Amino acid sequence: MFRLTERQSRRPLPAILGAGILLLAALLASPAAMAQNVDRLFARWLAGDLWKEAQARGISAATFNAALGGVKPNLELPDLVLPGESAPRGGVQHQAEFRAPAAYFRHVEGVVAGGRRLARRHAATLAAVERRYGVPRGIVLAIWGRESGFGSASIPHDAFEVLATKAFLSTRKAMFREEVLAALEMVERRGVRPETMRSSWAGALGQPQFLPTSYLRYAVDFDGDDRADIWNSVPDTLASIANYLASHGWLAGRDWGFEVIVPPGVSCTLEGPDQGRPIADWAAMGVVRMGGRAFPVHELRGEGYLMMPAGRRGPAFLVTPNFYRLKDYNESDLYALFVGHAADRIMYGDIVFAAPWQPVDRLSRADIATLQRALQARGHDVGGADGLAGFKTRRSIGRWQEQAGRPATCFPDEDLVRDLR
Template sequence: MLLNRPYSVILAVTWIAAVCAMASSAAFAKPSTEFSAFIEGLWPDAKVAGVSRKTFDTAFAGVEPDLTIPDLDLPGRPKIDNSGQAEFTKTAVDYLSKSYLQGLAVQGRKFLAEHKAALERIEGLTGVDRYTLVAIWGRETAYGTYHPPNDAIRMLATLAYTGKRKDRFREELIAALVMLQQGIPRSDMKSSWAGAVGLTQAMPTEYLKFAIDGDGDGKIDIWRSVADALAFTAKQLEGKGWVRGARWGYEVVAPPHADCSLEGPPDARPIGDWVRMGFKKASGNPFTKAELASDAYLMMPAGAYGPAFLAAQNFRVIRLYNTSDLYALFVGNLGDRIRGGGEFVTAWKSFSQPKTRTVEGVQSRLKQLGYPMDKIDGKIGSNTRKQIGLYEKANGLSIDCWPSERVLAHAESQAAGR
């Protein structure tokens, strides 16, 4: 508050605010002309995709970019840690909140009973189990109670215009225009900031590929028909390689000689090999013969500070639906809880989520030191954790596979001495 500050300070702050406001207005004025030119440049692609000029013009009437959303490439804009997404800004223990998961599981079991016939039909058609489908809907919109507030066309146009992944969102924007051309009401095109639509929040390109009539009424309505929305989600998972009758993965206990540097898809191997290395189900139950023959990779979302999992093919498929280890683990675990189990056996330890600049710094320095770091993006994926573990092991550091100031300082000193 300014009320208790000297008048001169108030004047100074007011002047600074006015200058910032003028600069902001100037920054927004320039993109208006450029944005209009960008939109017009979309027309050839939209026309080829079958969009009429009337649909095109109506879709963009009055649309201006929303430069407040995450994941934009704007000069001079302070960087938002990991685009503000919970999957990248929360620790695993916070993201996988026990109370939140338990609440969604209770709701999920009730929902499962109410939509039993439709879920059984969809499961039979696609092979995707009902528990995973209900878990996805629970995670995305809390079983339909959350209604995204944004205009999908505006969000996608902004991201295609000045986002960090312009080409991807240009494709999504054209797909959204095709949806309008097919008769989807503009009022239904409400989305997250990233343009995902419908009860289970999916991108327009996915809608065009996989949306089906799930309730048999001759229409596809992923906004109001639960059966249509769930059938659409199931078709997406089926199309991405879902294995019928298989689990997403297993919480495991690692042997003393193993550590988190074994993590990641490149080290996937038959579960039987993990068992021979000393890994066991955390539940104490043995793996079945079929499970032992299936491939899985070690996934430790908190490095050495939490449970370990063997992530199987269906985990990979869920991750293709939303590219985050924590998201896939949340869905898998929520599905297990709806089924009647799902409590984590290994306790989470105390640890903190590093700043994006710390993660980027660790990634950059390890790449400089010769570690295969494919992305410098400030996101803590399995490869980042793995390479940190390998670096710690090679340099005699305690192994936690976690991007910390400790690891960053050590890697910077190593890089400086080269």
């Protein structure tokens, strides 16, 4: 167990941890010996490296000890590279099955039902949040429900254990180093008690699931007790979510998007936030709102973007810049679509996707990564071979299909994986 001593708090910063120590760690074969060695290296890193930067940022020894004094590395966390190893144990997670987009919406009913109930219970707070930040209450409720089950989800981890372990051992050390330092600042300057800082396995905090840097920038005291308590206060949680979106550029008065019918003459390769045009122009191309309803007049001059998460095998949408503010919260297209769809249902009733999610081939993420590398080799920008079919991958598939004289589906399948190997 680590604890910063008086002598350590005054010790000059060592230049480097010895390479020989890391080599020794690599040579220790037994798991128990490896864990003990990692514990020693971790304690040395805390005292000789992290403490010095924390001290330079104005963190006191008392705060450092209170937050990290009892912390040991948690080697059960994912994405860790142990000393002497060059990659995470288990390798890159490309073997998991690539999920059909429809699977993402299986739990939307619970978010909608909870959102409707809590919209009534917290109506006054939600109205005040909406007035101040310009973010619709349905959006705030949908994010609250998606992130933490409206505060009911288990948040099982000690945040300092997670953040410090990842700052020392993960593949994204620099990012988590900033986060653990921000967490120390939360204790030093914002009055958050270390023992209350519960997080996910990824270090996300409280009901909005903010990383510490986001807490420092966006967490709000909305209940007037001089503390931004995103663990226990509903007003603080709701306002903090809205403040995050508003600070990222949420456009008050605009919708997030609309389900549409994309005619065969409009290519699915036009998808993406870099191919926007006024919604009136999309309408002139034959893109119509599902159900025959007109687009709101105030939206026609605003920029819209085609979004087809399952290509031609599922619903299509024209989304606004606000859709990408939801992606600032979580970069997944499907996350943003889930939030927007749930918000509409919370506020306006039992809206369902009109177009069906068609069956798709069962592929692994390794299959998708293989497909992505093959498209890269042919000059397509797929956004990286990560095993996830984002919009760049989807439209690259469509462009290759069009070049090959095939109908463009803009979605991966077994035939494509085989033909592009």
